[in-house]
Structures are given as structure tokens and as C-alpha cells.
Amino acid sequence: MCVGSLILYVWQKVDRAKADAFGPAVASGLICGDGIWSLPSSFLALGGVQPPICMKFLSRSTNAKVDAFLET
Numbered sequence: 204m205c206v207g208s209l210i211l212y213v214w215q216k217v218d219r220a221k222a223d224a225f226g227p228a229v230a231s232g233l234i235c236g237d238g239i240w241s242l243p244s245s246f247l248a249l250g251g252v253q254p255p256i257c258m259k260f261l262s263r264s265t266n267a268k269v270d271a272f273l274e275t
């Protein structure tokens with residue numbers, strides 16, 4: 204909530220008219236998106252799916268090298 208309030212504060216400083224017009228819609232969309240994710244999340248938990256410990260953002264070739272290294 205704190206981060207959202209900070210973003211809205213900055214948005215109002217940059218463009219008050221658009222922040223006033225679209226702020227509630229953006230906030231509602233973020234809340235609904237978080238709520239909608241709970242359904243797939245619960246199915247994954249029931250299925251015993253373990254989330255990844257970390258995420259990698261590597262190029263395809265570097266990712267292949269890391270995967271090959273981890274398999275050894």
C-alpha cells in the first residue's frame with residue numbers, strides 16, 4: 204500500500220488530471236489481479252507444485268551453460 208501511495212503521489216505531481224481520472228481504475232485493476240491469481244495459486248498448491256527458489260534472467264546461450272553446469 205505504501206508503494207502504491209508513493210506512485211500515486213508522484214503521478215499526481217507529474218499529471219494531476221490523469222492521476223485523478225485513472226488512479227482508482229489502476230488501483231482496482233491491481234487489487235483484482237492479485238485476487239484473480241489466488242485461484243491458480245491454490246490449484247498449484249493442491250497439486251504439490253513447488254515454486255522455483257530463484258528466477259534467472261539470462262540469454263539463451265548463457266542459460267543453457269548454467270543448466271548444463273547444474274546437471275553435473
